[in-house]
Amino acid sequence: MLSFNKKYAVPLILFSLVVGIAYLSYYNYKTQKSLLLTQLHNNSLNIASSVSSAIERFHDIKSTINLQKLVNDVSFGLEIFEFRYIEPDGTIKNSIFRDEIGKVLTSESFIEATKGNRKLNTFFFEVRDFVDVMSIYYPIHLENKLIGIIDLAVDISEYNLQNGSPDNFSILRREVDIQNLLKSMDGSITNSLAILKKININDFLHAYIESAKSIIEISIIDADNNVFASSDNRRISTKIKDRDTFESSIVKIDGKLRYRTMIDSHMHENNEKMKLLLLIDATTYIDHETRLFTTATVTAVIALLFALLTSRLIYFSAIEQSRSEKERLEHLVKQRTKEIELLSKTDSLTGLWSRGYLEESLEAEFKRAKRYDKELSVMIIDLDHFKQINDTYGHMAGDEVLRQVSARIKKHQRETDFIGRYGGEEIVIILPETDLHTAVKVADSIRKSIEQEAVVFEEQTISLTTSIGVNSMRSQEHESYETMFSEADEALYNAKKLGRNRVEVF
Amino acid sequence: MRVSYFKKISAALALLFFVNLYAVENQRVIDELNSPMPEIPLKQSMGDRAYNDAINSGEYSYVGNSKCRLCHRNFFLGRKQDPHDHAMESLVTSGNEKNSHCLMCHSTGHLMPTGFIDMEKTPRLANVQCEGCHGPGNVHIALAKDKTKNEVKKFTGGGFLAGADNPKILENMCKSCHTQRWNKAYHDFEKAYDSYKNADPNTGH
Numbered sequence: 001m002l003s004f005n006k007k008y009a010v011p012l013i014l015f016s017l018v019v020g021i022a023y024l025s026y027y028n029y030k031t032q033k034s035l036l037l038t039q040l041h042n043n044s045l046n047i048a049s050s051v052s053s054a055i056e057r058f059h060d061i062k063s064t065i066n067l068q069k070l071v072n073d074v075s076f077g078l079e080i081f082e083f084r085y086i087e088p089d090g091t092i093k094n095s096i097f098r099d100e101i102g103k104v105l106t107s108e109s110f111i112e113a114t115k116g117n118r119k120l121n122t123f124f125f126e127v128r129d130f131v132d133v134m135s136i137y138y139p140i141h142l143e144n145k146l147i148g149i150i151d152l153a154v155d156i157s158e159y160n161l162q163n164g165s166p167d168n169f170s171i172l173r174r175e176v177d178i179q180n181l182l183k184s185m186d187g188s189i190t191n192s193l194a195i196l197k198k199i200n201i202n203d204f205l206h207a208y209i210e211s212a213k214s215i216i217e218i219s220i221i222d223a224d225n226n227v228f229a230s231s232d233n234r235r236i237s238t239k240i241k242d243r244d245t246f247e248s249s250i251v252k253i254d255g256k257l258r259y260r261t262m263i264d265s266h267m268h269e270n271n272e273k274m275k276l277l278l279l280i281d282a283t284t285y286i287d288h289e290t291r292l293f294t295t296a297t298v299t300a301v302i303a304l305l306f307a308l309l310t311s312r313l314i315y316f317s318a319i320e321q322s323r324s325e326k327e328r329l330e331h332l333v334k335q336r337t338k339e340i341e342l343l344s345k346t347d348s349l350t351g352l353w354s355r356g357y358l359e360e361s362l363e364a365e366f367k368r369a370k371r372y373d374k375e376l377s378v379m380i381i382d383l384d385h386f387k388q389i390n391d392t393y394g395h396m397a398g399d400e401v402l403r404q405v406s407a408r409i410k411k412h413q414r415e416t417d418f419i420g421r422y423g424g425e426e427i428v429i430i431l432p433e434t435d436l437h438t439a440v441k442v443a444d445s446i447r448k449s450i451e452q453e454a455v456v457f458e459e460q461t462i463s464l465t466t467s468i469g470v471n472s473m474r475s476q477e478h479e480s481y482e483t484m485f486s487e488a489d490e491a492l493y494n495a496k497k498l499g500r501n502r503v504e505v506f
Numbered sequence: 507m508r509v510s511y512f513k514k515i516s517a518a519l520a521l522l523f524f525v526n527l528y529a530v531e532n533q534r535v536i537d538e539l540n541s542p543m544p545e546i547p548l549k550q551s552m553g554d555r556a557y558n559d560a561i562n563s564g565e566y567s568y569v570g571n572s573k574c575r576l577c578h579r580n581f582f583l584g585r586k587q588d589p590h591d592h593a594m595e596s597l598v599t600s601g602n603e604k605n606s607h608c609l610m611c612h613s614t615g616h617l618m619p620t621g622f623i624d625m626e627k628t629p630r631l632a633n634v635q636c637e638g639c640h641g642p643g644n645v646h647i648a649l650a651k652d653k654t655k656n657e658v659k660k661f662t663g664g665g666f667l668a669g670a671d672n673p674k675i676l677e678n679m680c681k682s683c684h685t686q687r688w689n690k691a692y693h694d695f696e697k698a699y700d701s702y703k704n705a706d707p708n709t710g711h
Contacts, residue, residue: 079572131572
C-alpha cells in the first residue's frame with residue numbers, strides 16, 4: 001500500500017489539482033452566470049419601477065389633482081373650507097373629504113347652479129356645516145365644452161363674529177386670491193386632460209420601449225390575467241395563462257432569446273393586483289455566458305496540459321536519478337567489499353589469520369626483530385598439485401583439504417607464531433625469535449605430518465604433499481619485510497622446481 | 507277674564523322664576539370674578555412640569571377646528587350645536603370678551619403660545635373647540651398625514667397632550683373648567699363623557 005502511494009502520489013496530486021482547477025473554474029462560471037441573471041432581473045425591476053411611476057403619473061393626471069395635498073400646500077392663508085371637483089352631472093370626482101368621492105353633490109346652491117338659476121364663476125355667501133362661507137362654482141371648459149366644476153368655499157365666519165357684517169375690503173382681497181388660484185388650477189386641469197386625451201397608455205408604453213433598446217415588450221396584466229395594456233398592440237385583451245405559476249426565465253420567442261419576467265407593479269392603490277410583464281433582449285446575456293463558459297473550459301484544459309507536462313518531466317527526471325543512483329551504489333558496494341576483506345583479520349575458510357593481518361604482523365615483527373636485534377623466520381607452505389585436487393574432487397573437497405591441512409599445521413604452532421592464509425593454497429607462518437635452523441625443523445615436521453596422513457573427504461581419501469620455502473631475517477641485508485618475504489617465496493619456488501614435498505631455504 | 511287673570515299670574519310667576527334664575531346665574535359670575543384667577547386648564551391637568559416641558563419644546567401649536575373637520579366632519583357638525591361652540595357668546599353679551607379670567611375656559615388655548623388672544627387677532631380660536639379640551643392639534647395632524655410612520659400604514663390617533671390615550675389628563679381637562687361652581691352639564695362623569703363622545707351629529711346630544 002505504501003509503495004502504491006509512493007508510486008502514484010505525484011500523478012494523484014496532479015490529477016486532484018486538475019480536478020480542483022476545473023471545478024473552481026466551473027464554480028466561477030456558475031456564480032458569474034447567476035450574477036448575470038440577477039443583474040438582468042434587477043434591470044427589469046428598475047424598468048418596472050420606472051414604468052410604474054410613469055403610469056402612476058398617468059393616474060395622477062387622470063384624477064386631475066390630489067386636492068387633499070393641494071389644500072395642505074396652499075399657502076395663501078385662504079382658510080379653504082370645502083373644495084371639490086365635480087363632473088357636470090354632479091358626481092364628485094375629487095374632494096378634500098375622501099368618503100364623498102364618487103357620490104353626487106346635492107347641496108341646494110349646486111342644484112341651483114346646474115339648473116342655471118345661479119351664475120357660475122361668481123362669489124356668493126352661504127352657510128355650510130353651520131359655518132359662514134364664501135363659495136364659488138368655477139366651470140372648467142375643454143374645447144368649449146363644460147367638462148367639470150370646481151366647488152370652492154372659504155371660511156369667513158370671523159368677519160361675522162367681528163362686527164356682524166363682512167368686511168368688504170378683506171373679502172374683496174380674498175376674492176382676488178381665490179380667482180388666481182382657480183385660474184391656475186383650471187390651466188393645469190385642462191392641460192392634463194388635453195394630454196390625457198391625446199396619449200393613451202399603449203402609445204406611452206410603445207414610446208417607452210422605443211427609447212430603451214434592450215426592452216422588447218412591456219405589458220400590464222390585471223388581476224384576471226387579461227392584458228390591460230401593452231406596447232405590442234396584438235397583445236391587448238389576450239389572456240396570460242400561467243400568471244400564477246410564472247417564472248422568470250430566458251425563452252426563445254420568434255427565434256430570438258428573450259428574458260421574460262413578471263413583476264408586481266406597486267402602482268396606484270387601486271391597481272395593487274396589476275402586474276408588469278417584461279420582455280428583455282437576452283442576446284447580450286447569452287454572449288456573456290458563452291464567453292464565461294469558454295474561459296472556464298480553456299482554464300481547465302490548460303490546467304490539464306500543464307499537469308501532463310509536469311508529470312512527464314517528473315517521470316523522466318526520476319528515471320535519470322534512479323539510474324545514476326544505482327551506478328553509484330554498485331560502485332560503493334564493490335569498494336566497501338574490498339575494504340571489508342582487507343579489514344577482516346581472519347580467513348573465513350580456514351580460521352587462520354587473513355593476508356592483510358598477516359602482512360601487518362610480519363611488518364610489526366620485522367621492525368621489532370630489527371630494532372631489538374632478534375631472530376625472525378618466515379615460511380611459506382604451498383600444497384602440491386592443489387589445482388588437480390580441485391579438478392578431481394571438486395571445490396568442496398578443495399576447501400575441506402585446505403581446512404584440514406590448516407588444522408594440522410596449527411598443531412605445530414608455538415605460542416608466539418602467526419599462521420595465516422596468504423591466498424589460494426598458500427599458508428604463511430611467521431616465527432618470531434626463531435633462527436633458520438629451528439624454522440627448518442618446524443617446516444620439516446609440518447611437511448611430514450601432512451605427507452603421512454591423507455585427508456578424508458566424503459569417504460574419499462586424498463593424499464597430498466607440501467612444498468615449503470623458509471627464510472630468516474638478516475639484519476644487514478633486509479631493509480624491509482618484503483625482501484625477506486620474496487626470498488622465502490623464491491625458496492618455495494626452488495622447492496617446487498626440485499620435485500616438491502620438500503623444504504628449501506633461501 | 508278668568509283666563510287672562512290666570513295668564514297674568516303664570517306670567518308673573520314665570521318672570522319671578524327667570525329673574526331668580528338670572529340672579530343665581532349672576533351671583534355665580536360675581537363669585538367667579540371675585541375668586542382668584544384660575545390656572546390654565548392644560549397646565550392644571552398635566553401638572554406644571556409636564557406642561558412646561560411640552561409647551562416650551564415649541565413642538566405644539568393650535569390649528570383651529572376647520573382643520574379637524576377635514577377628517578372628523580360628523581363630530582364637527584355635532585359640536586356646532588353644542589354649547590362649547592358658543593361659549594364666547596355669553597362673554598360678548600356680558601362684556602367680558604376680553605377678560606382673561608373668563609377666557610381661560612371660554613376660548614381655545616388662552617394665555618398659551620399660539621392660543622386664543624382676542625377676537626380681532628385670533629377669531630379662529632374663539633369658543634371651546636376640539637383643541638380646547640385636547641390641547642394643540644398640529645402634531646396629531648402631522649401624524650395623520652404621515653402614515654408611513656405607522657407600521658399598519660393606518661393612522662390610529664395620538665399626538666395630543668390630552669387625547670383619548672391619556673384618559674386621566676382628559677378627565678382633568680373637563681374638570682378644570684366644570685368645577686363645583688360651573689358643574690351644570692353633568693353629575694356622572696363617565697356617563698357624560700360617553701354621551702358627549704358619541705353624540706348625534708345632527709342634534710349634538
